[in-house]
Amino acid sequence: MSQRNGEGQGGARARLRAQQRRDRARAKRRRVLLVAVAAVAVLGAAAGIGVLVSHRGRGGGTGPVVAPAGATGPDKLVIPVGRAGAPATLSVYEDFRCPACKQFEDTFRGTIHDLTGKGTMKAEYRLVTIIDGNLGGSGSLNAANAAACAQDLGGFPAYHDVLYTHQPIETDDAYADKDTLIKLAGTVGGLDTPAFRRCVREGVHNGWVRKSTKDFSNSGFNATPTVLLNGKNVYADTKHPLTPQRLRSLVEQAAKG
Structure with missing residues (x-):
């Protein structure tokens, strides 16, 4: 034994x-x-660049896809700003947690407003959630949903700028707090309404944001911001770095045909 x-x-x-x-x-x-x-x-x-590295950042998940009012393009993934018939179109893929996106906005905000205001250029914004995937959290998603809620009420351009002006550091997922997003809406006239609050709290456009992010992951681009002018990636052109003056010149050339 x-x-x-x-x-x-x-x-x-x-x-x-x-x-x-x-x-x-x-x-x-x-x-x-x-x-x-x-x-x-x-x-x-x-x-300072948002890079696709995980499924969480590629818009995975389920839920209804509710496009914001006035969204255009295939699957209505574009939020347009400016005159529809403008000769130049600036397409911008952005993440509200992305510091390089803030740098782009801080540098080009005045030029973009001027050109869209004159009708020589329209801007098309595509909202994605790359940083949530990279670092975890839900600030990219919640901020993008809130921006889409602002679009429903005609306040997207101003609220978009507010989100970048108050952007927290990349590792601080402050925009995951929906109360913070609602508080910032109070700086935009007429935006902080019961309809906006409900839209933000219920994540009405979350499915749409996820679909936009998935579309971006399938586009061949892999970092934010990605900036195209009439389909050409002008922000990634290292031989001819994009500046506000160069953007104006390119738009003027497009206007001349």
Whole structure:
């Protein structure tokens, strides 16, 4: 009996050691994956650019797709600003948590307002949730939904600017707090209404934001901001860096045909 018990115990120890080796191998594979994902996210954060690295950032999830009022384009994923027949179209893919998007807006805001106001250019905004996927959280999603709610009430341009003016640091998911988004709406005349509050709190346009993000992930672009002028990626042209004056010149050329 003593010998059989020893053999049984030896077999049990061998099985335990084998299971421990398998557990350690799985843990190692998980650590490697997490380090790789973190490295990509850190690189994107260091450059101030939102980069697609996970399914969470690609608009996964279910729910009704409710486009905001006046949305245009295929699947109504575009929020337009400016005269529909303008000779130049500036397409901007943005994330409200993305610091590089804020840098773009701070640099070009006045020029974009001037050109859209004159009718020589229209802007088309596509809202995505890259930073939520990179760093976790829901600030990108909630802010984009709130911006779509503002579009329903005709307040998108002003509220869009407010969100970038008050953008928290990238690692602070302050826009996940819907009360913060509603409080900021109070700085836009006539926007903080019961309809806006309900839209923000219920996430009425969350499905639409997720669909927009999924469309972006399938577009061939992988970072925010992505800025196109009449379909050409002008913001990524390192040989001819985009400046407010260059944007004006390109729009003037488009107006001349």
